[in-house]
Amino acid sequence: MTSRTAGGFLLVLSLLLQGVATSRLLCPPNSLPSLAPLRIACPPLLWPFTDYPMFSEPHREGDSLAWIEARIEMPDRAPRILGLYRVRTAESETWEAAFEREERRLVGVLDAEVSSSPRSSRLTFQRNRLVLGERGLVAP
Amino acid sequence: MIRSFRRAWDRFWFPPIPLGDLACLRIVWAGAVLAYFLSSDLTHSIARLEGPHAEGFHPLPLLRLLALPLGGAESLTRGKLEIVLVATQVAGALAVLGLRTRWSLLAFAAGSLLLQSWFYSGQPLTHHVALLQWSLVLLAFSRCGEVLSLDAWLARRSKREPGRNPTDLAAEGAWPARAVHALLALAYLSAAATKVLRGPENWFTGWTLHYFVSFHALRSGSEAGLWLAERHAWITAIAWIVVAFEVGFVLSIFQRRARWIWALACAVIHAGAALFMGVVFPSFPVLCACLIPWTTVATGIARLRAPRERGRAAA
Secondary structure, three states: OOHHHHHHHHHHHHHHHHHHHHHHHOOOOOOOOOHHHHHOOOOOOOOOOOOOOOOOOOOOOEEEEEEEEEEOOOOOOOEEEEEEEEEOOOOOHHHEEEEEEEHHHHHHHHHHHHHOOOOEEEEEEEEEEEEOOOOOOEEE | OOHHHHHHHHHHHHOOEEHHHHHHHHHHHHHHHHHHHHHHHHHHHHOOOOOOOOOOOOOOOOHHHHHHHHHHHHHHHHHHHHHHHHHHHHHHHHHHOOOOOOEEEEEEEEHHHHHHHHHHHHOOOOOOOHHHHHHHHHHHHHOOOOOOHHHHHHHHHOOOOOOOOOOEOOOOOOHHHHHHHHHHHHHHHHHHHHHHOOHHHHHOHHHHHHHHHHHHHHHHHHHHHHHHOOOOHHHHHHHHHHHHHHHHHHHHHOOOOOOHHHHHHHHHHHHHHHHHHHHOOOOHHHHHHOOOOOOHHHHHHHHHHHHHHHHHHHO
16 A cells, blocks of 8 residues: 555545544434434544533533532541532522532432541531632632 | 546645655654653553453443454453553654654554553543544654654665655655644634534633633632633633634645744643643644644754854854
């Protein structure tokens, strides 16, 4: 195979696969069930040919960034941070309800951590929420 | 009509290119992938592999293909992967130096794609080196080892072949550079399309970008990020510039003389993303090396220096 023939083949193959990956021609969205049979090459099937959707999740003024800081408070010791957990509201859910729902979930998830800590340790949650405005993410 | 299409196709994709340009692309791209392998998490991931792969391991199609000579994707053990990693790094060093260039570059490309696709078969996928690794495959089928390489030095020494010059033209040789240029343009179009289609009003009013800048600034405490996060008008302007760049990049394929401006813009955009958003994505600026006429630049610099050196010699 000459370099020209190999070049032509690789060129067409590359452009074709990158075109399919970026256009998502063979991966229509789930919201279009009639096109479901076309979902035959969704990412990452064509890797190293992929689409580039980074930082496109839409946000608007007033959007919130909310998270819970989970800690274990132990007697005679500094509290230990177990992690930061993102909180999102479900449709028509208030922030209060969303925080409560996530805290209930975390109690179950972090149960093993609490059990393995010294007796009389307790799990605490600190709620945090910032709102997007002209000066960035600031306290509401 | 078919004949005229073929002529246009050849003129566009297969023009001649200086051998020095291809050699520079080999050194820059292979050097970048090699540097990535020396600093990535891959070594640790392979070292952590014990026994069969975990439940979340779903081999990518490319891994299934590349792992066939090793007994298949499912049978990749830590020992095999460590051998592939060492062989890939050795092949990478040889490709940069230009020894047995075609084969070392091909082995480097295949090894790096195998290792990366193995990593992504069990870990969340990112795309930061994907195109760079594929570019090595394209380059392996070019004459990128004929100058600025150990192959060229050895050939000159043994007088097997006439010594070639970096300014000598490789007939029909520009296709790998052109192909990578077009792949980059498609990638940028994809990035622009998702931003615009998913929420045009959110992007063009600056709020989507503002959110990500603020989020990074809060998480990292970046002073540059915190400074920018307080300036919504600036962020809105940047959001427009980013989409204009991503959509307009395709024009650089047709603007030969202005290509270096697009390469510079690419470097500035990605440097800004790293500074203000913590998004370190150097592979696209590295790939933009295909927009720079390296041999013309080197010849120009040599011409500028020549009168000075002649003056010094006369004095």
